[in-house]
Amino acid sequence: MEDINEQRTQRIQKLETLRAMGIQPYGTRFDETHQIQPLVDSYGSKTKEELEHDTIECRTAGRIVALRRFGKAAFASLQDGAHRLQVYLKKDVLGEDSFRLSQELDLGDWVGVEGHLFRTKTDELTIEVQNLTFLSKGLRPLPEKWHGLTDIETRYRQRYVDLIANPAVHKIFETRSRLITGIRNYFTEQGFLEVETPMMHPIPGGATARPFVTHHNALDTDLYLRIAPELYLKRLIVGGFRRVFEINRNFRNEGISTIHNPEFTMLEFYQAYADYNDLMALTEDLFGKLAQDVCGTTKLEYQGQIIDLTPPWRRLPYFEAVLEYNRFDRTVLENRKAAEAAAKQLGLAIPKDATLIGIVNMIFEETVESKLIQPTFITDYPTEISPLSRRKDSDPSLTDRFELFITSRELANGFSELNDPIDQRQRFEAQVAQREAGDEEAHYLDEDFVRALEYGMPPTAGEGIGIDRMVMLFTNQASIRDVILFPQLRPEKPS
RNA sequence: GAGCCGCUAGCUCAGUUGGUAGAGCAUCGCCCUUUUAAGGCGAGGGCCGAGCGUUCGAGUCGCUCGCGGCUCACCA
Numbered sequence: 001m002e003d004i005n006e007q008r009t010q011r012i013q014k015l016e017t018l019r020a021m022g023i024q025p026y027g028t029r030f031d032e033t034h035q036i037q038p039l040v041d042s043y044g045s046k047t048k049e050e051l052e053h054d055t056i057e058c059r060t061a062g063r064i065v066a067l068r069r070f071g072k073a074a075f076a077s078l079q080d081g082a083h084r085l086q087v088y089l090k091k092d093v094l095g096e097d098s099f100r101l102s103q104e105l106d107l108g109d110w111v112g113v114e115g116h117l118f119r120t121k122t123d124e125l126t127i128e129v130q131n132l133t134f135l136s137k138g139l140r141p142l143p144e145k146w147h148g149l150t151d152i153e154t155r156y157r158q159r160y161v162d163l164i165a166n167p168a169v170h171k172i173f174e175t176r177s178r179l180i181t182g183i184r185n186y187f188t189e190q191g192f193l194e195v196e197t198p199m200m201h202p203i204p205g206g207a208t209a210r211p212f213v214t215h216h217n218a219l220d221t222d223l224y225l226r227i228a229p230e231l232y233l234k235r236l237i238v239g240g241f242r243r244v245f246e247i248n249r250n251f252r253n254e255g256i257s258t259i260h261n262p263e264f265t266m267l268e269f270y271q272a273y274a275d276y277n278d279l280m281a282l283t284e285d286l287f288g289k290l291a292q293d294v295c296g297t298t299k300l301e302y303q304g305q306i307i308d309l310t311p312p313w314r315r316l317p318y319f320e321a322v323l324e325y326n327r328f329d330r331t332v333l334e335n336r337k338a339a340e341a342a343a344k345q346l347g348l349a350i351p352k353d354a355t356l357i358g359i360v361n362m363i364f365e366e367t368v369e370s371k372l373i374q375p376t377f378i379t380d381y382p383t384e385i386s387p388l389s390r391r392k393d394s395d396p397s398l399t400d401r402f403e404l405f406i407t408s409r410e411l412a413n414g415f416s417e418l419n420d421p422i423d424q425r426q427r428f429e430a431q432v433a434q435r436e437a438g439d440e441e442a443h444y445l446d447e448d449f450v451r452a453l454e455y456g457m458p459p460t461a462g463e464g465i466g467i468d469r470m471v472m473l474f475t476n477q478a479s480i481r482d483v484i485l486f487p488q489l490r491p492e493k494p495s
Numbered sequence: 496g497a498g499c500c501g502c503u504a505g506c507u508c509a510g511u512u513g514g515u516a517g518a519g520c521a522u523c524g525c526c527c528u529u530u531u532a533a534g535g536c537g538a539g540g541g542c543c544g545a546g547c548g549u550u551c552g553a554g555u556c557g558c559u560c561g562c563g564g565c566u567c568a569c570c571a
Contacts, residue, residue, distance in 0.1 A: 006540055007505060009524050066531070075527035090528060107521075121529045144506040144520045146532050151506085153563045165506085209570070228571095254497090254570050262571075403571095410571055441570085466571055479564095490562065 108138025197232035206230030225251035245269035284311035372405035414463030421453035
């Protein structure tokens with residue numbers, strides 16, 4: 001089972017050496033005066049003379065990631081998160097016992113150091129260590145210092161090693177966390193209340209997707225991991241919460257790709273008395289502020305392109321978009337035969353029972369989405385493919401809805417919410433008919449949700465933003481696996 | 496699910512027309528009190544993803560399987 005290699009065996013032997021020296025190889029608390037990054041931030045600009053004149057004493061801790069030994073001295077690089085600082089271990093200063101301990105150190109071990117800052121001959125900020133505290137032993141060798149860990153499978157399966165060996169990866173996940181904190185602050189400051197709704201649903205709803213199924217033994221009932229929190233959040237609006245948001249996982253039982261992970265993080269927020277135009281303005285403002293705060297600019301570099309998040313963003317009605325990116329005329333949008341002919345010309349396989357809108361939507365996905373590099377709101381989606389959205393007053397076949405595309409990917413979906421319970425029931429029934437016709441992704445009829453609407457929901461606008469894809473954009477990552485700490489992989493086979 | 500590519504030491508990678516499996520880093524020993532891919536001398540470390548075949552002989556050729564990546568299909 002466990003791979004036993006030479007280096008690991010040697011290190012296990014070192015545990016005994018340490019114990020024989022009276023050192024606990026798995027220690028306990030250590031008081032730091034500084035973490036490494038603040039230490040470097042505070043004193044990194046001090047000159048050699050300043051550090052000699054005003055002695056800076058400090059205690060800090062980290063993992064040894066580089067070690068350059070001489071006979072009676074050594075330099076080590078201490079890593080804390082994504083940051084490193086050099087320490088100098090000198091026999092004269094450490095004393096006999098501590099120096100002997102320093103001779104036993106391996107790459108990967110955790111230590112605490114106490115000493116003062118100085119600059120070396122080559123002007124590197126360094127701690128001259130007076131006291132060395134052993135904190136924890138590493139038994140496995142770290143990846144090579146120069147190339148690090150590059151094997152993609154190992155990076156995902158053993159993310160802890162990736163994080164040690166690749167500080168840039170550490171920074172991506174710090175950025176992810178900062179973005180999510182920024183989102184929380186943004187909504188909280190605007191009077192939104194963060195709520196938690198069920199992850200396990202008796203009826204999966206709020207999106208068109210296939211769910212994961214699980215079983216509750218005591219209730220003896222199947223439950224579905226949620227595909228979206230939407231219907232629960234709207235129940236809260238019915239209940240009188242004016243503004244709510246939730247940031248959490250959705251689960252969809254579908255393929256895995258560079259932009260799909262079976263569990264992914266979604267922000268959904270709902271605002272009473274607002275409409276979809278308010279949401280588009282809010283989204284521009286949110287992205288702009290996050291970009292400015294986290295990246296220092298609203299012009300982001302993404303995979304060799306500059307994505308300009310400066311508002312306002314382009315708004316393009318759905319049908320206009322289909323016409324703009326194709327050569328055919330308007331009859332394709334109005335006549336099923338014309339639509340089918342156009343689709344065939346594009347090489348699309350059209351199911352026999354496909355509706356006009358169904359065909360147009362296939363054309364949209366095939367010809368429009370890939371062109372939407374810069375932020376674009378596609379608006380006014382057909383009612384037929386928007387079963388939870390409010391109809392347009394000017395044209396009930398369309399809805400007050402938009403999807404946001406950036407770098408050809410859907411990042412957000414928002415709309416004025418359908419709050420007419422009678423219309424909602426009819427839309428659900430149309431979905432149920434589609435499901436019975438074989439569409440596994442069509443919505444279920446959620447009787448309790450309709451009942452909630454019957455109690456009256458104020459006019460409301462709601463939106464979902466795919467956080468992982470947003471993080472990809474802000475951190476310039478091409479694969480969703482590089483912004484999810486533990487992406488879904490096939491289980492490692494037991495060896 | 497399909498196509499293409501990859502899998503060799505702890506890590507990063509070589510490996511010729513099929514002929515005894517290599518390097519750098521890491522590890523171990525010795526030397527070295529300002530190095531930073533430290534340096535010098537020496538040493539150990541391999542089920543070449545798994546299996547089956549072809550062959551006198553397979554890391555190398557063929558087939559099957561496993562895992563991963565990318566593209567496509569489905570999807571957010």
